[in-house]
Amino acid sequence: MSEFVTEVKYYNGVITKPFNAECSINKTNSGLILTMEEEGVLHLPFSELTIKRREKSYLILSIKNTNSRIIEIKDPVFIDAFFHFNKSSSKENWYYRIVHAGTAFHLLLAASVLSLCAAIYFFVIPFLAEKAVDLIPRSVDDQIGKTVSESPDFTDNEDSTLSVQLNSFLHIMAPEIDSRYHITVMNDDLVNAFALPDGSIIINTGILKKMNRFEELAGVLSHEISHVEHRHGMRLLSRNVSGYLLLTLVLNDVNGLMTIFIDNAHQFHTLSYSRKFEKEADISGLELLRSHNINPQGMIDLFKMLEKEQDIDIPEWMSSHPVSKERINYLQKQIKEHPVNIKEHQQLKTKFDNIKNIVSE
Amino acid sequence: MEIIEQKSLHSNPERVYPFSFVGTGSTYFGIAIINMILKIFTLGLYYPWAKAKELQYLYGSTSFDESRFEFHGTGKEMFKGFIKAILFLGIIIIGFVVLMNMQMMILGFIWYLGGFILIIPLAIHGSYKYRMSRTSWRGIRFGYRGDRKEFMMLFFKEMFFTIISLGIYGAWMAINIRKYVLSNVRFGSAEFKYKGNGGEFFVLNLKGYFLTIVTVGIYMFWWQKSLFQYYIDNLSLHHKDDTIRLKSTASGGDFFGLIVVNLLMLIFTLGIAYPWVLTRSLKFIFSKIEIVGNIDTEQLVQTEKEYTDATGEDMSDMLDLGFVV
Numbered sequence: 001m002s003e004f005v006t007e008v009k010y011y012n013g014v015i016t017k018p019f020n021a022e023c024s025i026n027k028t029n030s031g032l033i034l035t036m037e038e039e040g041v042l043h044l045p046f047s048e049l050t051i052k053r054r055e056k057s058y059l060i061l062s063i064k065n066t067n068s069r070i071i072e073i074k075d076p077v078f079i080d081a082f083f084h085f086n087k088s089s090s091k092e093n094w095y096y097r098i099v100h101a102g103t104a105f106h107l108l109l110a111a112s113v114l115s116l117c118a119a120i121y122f123f124v125i126p127f128l129a130e131k132a133v134d135l136i137p138r139s140v141d142d143q144i145g146k147t148v149s150e151s152p153d154f155t156d157n158e159d160s161t162l163s164v165q166l167n168s169f170l171h172i173m174a175p176e177i178d179s180r181y182h183i184t185v186m187n188d189d190l191v192n193a194f195a196l197p198d199g200s201i202i203i204n205t206g207i208l209k210k211m212n213r214f215e216e217l218a219g220v221l222s223h224e225i226s227h228v229e230h231r232h233g234m235r236l237l238s239r240n241v242s243g244y245l246l247l248t249l250v251l252n253d254v255n256g257l258m259t260i261f262i263d264n265a266h267q268f269h270t271l272s273y274s275r276k277f278e279k280e281a282d283i284s285g286l287e288l289l290r291s292h293n294i295n296p297q298g299m300i301d302l303f304k305m306l307e308k309e310q311d312i313d314i315p316e317w318m319s320s321h322p323v324s325k326e327r328i329n330y331l332q333k334q335i336k337e338h339p340v341n342i343k344e345h346q347q348l349k350t351k352f353d354n355i356k357n358i359v360s361e
Numbered sequence: 362m363e364i365i366e367q368k369s370l371h372s373n374p375e376r377v378y379p380f381s382f383v384g385t386g387s388t389y390f391g392i393a394i395i396n397m398i399l400k401i402f403t404l405g406l407y408y409p410w411a412k413a414k415e416l417q418y419l420y421g422s423t424s425f426d427e428s429r430f431e432f433h434g435t436g437k438e439m440f441k442g443f444i445k446a447i448l449f450l451g452i453i454i455i456g457f458v459v460l461m462n463m464q465m466m467i468l469g470f471i472w473y474l475g476g477f478i479l480i481i482p483l484a485i486h487g488s489y490k491y492r493m494s495r496t497s498w499r500g501i502r503f504g505y506r507g508d509r510k511e512f513m514m515l516f517f518k519e520m521f522f523t524i525i526s527l528g529i530y531g532a533w534m535a536i537n538i539r540k541y542v543l544s545n546v547r548f549g550s551a552e553f554k555y556k557g558n559g560g561e562f563f564v565l566n567l568k569g570y571f572l573t574i575v576t577v578g579i580y581m582f583w584w585q586k587s588l589f590q591y592y593i594d595n596l597s598l599h600h601k602d603d604t605i606r607l608k609s610t611a612s613g614g615d616f617f618g619l620i621v622v623n624l625l626m627l628i629f630t631l632g633i634a635y636p637w638v639l640t641r642s643l644k645f646i647f648s649k650i651e652i653v654g655n656i657d658t659e660q661l662v663q664t665e666k667e668y669t670d671a672t673g674e675d676m677s678d679m680l681d682l683g684f685v686v
Contacts, residue, residue, distance in 0.1 A: 012500070014662065015501070015659070016549065016660065018499070018659065052421065053421035053429055062431070067502075069500055070497075070499060070500040103391075106394045
């Protein structure tokens, strides 16, 4: 005779009427014994019982493979004994203990997992994403770039005379340059220039109008070429996609509010990443100028001009480009550290004057 | 005369059935955190198991007439359903891409739109069938007896009228679909009925819409109260000659308090309080439903079959349909 006996309710899966049963734990055969007037005696091994609901003083068990024969136990002492003797519920026990470990523990658990994810997000993902780019063939960059550069937005607005002139400027400046680089001049007063992953360099007439010396144009071109050389577009894309995947994975079922916060944070972090790329393009752009003996001062003049152009002072953390003052500082430092053997470039000068003439027409 | 006499002799006295939600935010938080961690480490594949755990907890925390509901759905079932649902959606999207590549734009769009319109009633039907069959009380299963073809015809008919009336018929559509679905829900040998009509529902929404604008949003809570009331008060359960009626006792002020506090909780904890918000909302809602009638809750009999295909359930999730129609 076992000392663990209690009154329980049994539902037979046929009707909602409760049957009062005397329930005891059978230690030798490890199971429950239910004794009822109407339904007789049931011997139920622990392995055949599924825990449907567990609280301190409430337990619902269902008899295996039925889901409909239910035992309802409300005696806390008996419930404790049930879990003590029921060795097949150890997995359930673990789960129950963690779920009921208290909010402080859960917050700690959540915080540690989130900081692990943050570490992955800030350090592992950028690293892996960059490594992944090395595995992606350059032809993918070309594909992506082409879908943009061949779109009507670009082709319709092109100033083809200027494009020819600029391409020839580029070939005089760096004859050895890869054939992927192609300059397109756009009729647009916005002071802007950018590169696409396939080597297309888009230059607005707006920025050409602001230039006074050929070294400035050489500076812009070398900066944009460096972006393509370092595959910044692809790296940004790879990093963005993988970072986003991680974030959605972690937060997919947290409510919208949290997602909005994280989304914006992700934007800011991406901006810091693109600032890093800009700096990289500046510095290797300088190297390109140096290797062709062009005065790098042109690049600095250009940024000074761009700074004047920008009326509002955007704080650095909100900007995709390094703040111009800081930019000028590190460029000057670079120039001091690596002096350039400047040569005369009569051909480039002539070409540039030619371009200026066409622009100002 | 004799028959009437007999009937009243046999019918049970009216009584109020206790109905409440006993779950706590902290326990639900624990479940949610463990689910989140497992989802992260399995790259999201744990999702169906996580959902099963959450539903088991929420159903098991709902107490009617001193007994809890049981949810028997498993992660495995919902995972299988998930795969099937992905295949369905995949066929629609692949078909669309193929047609687009063949330059058949119009056909592509028809395929895409048609596919999704077709999938919505399938998802509603499937999710009701699954959810009801996997829910039980004292071992007696719920069930959904709607006919798939019939429901799809109804859905398309209502959809058609809604489109040609530029959305005005939407109120009738909502009620007719709700009526069909809820009136086909069985609780063992007992049957649910939903009475309500599109006209009333339309007026209710029209009034709610304009008063909300006029009062710069404040009436929204009273509108919410009326919508809830229209849902609950028209619902009843029938067993033989006996009935149970549901009645909402929530006021607009109640909804105001609930929603404003919920929002504040979410904002100031950056969403971490979500489990508490959910449990307190359920507690509130269930405490505002009064259940009165004379059905003998010890005499409901097992009548509904088991149904373990969760495709519709997962499809609803993917389309973000939500469960309640």
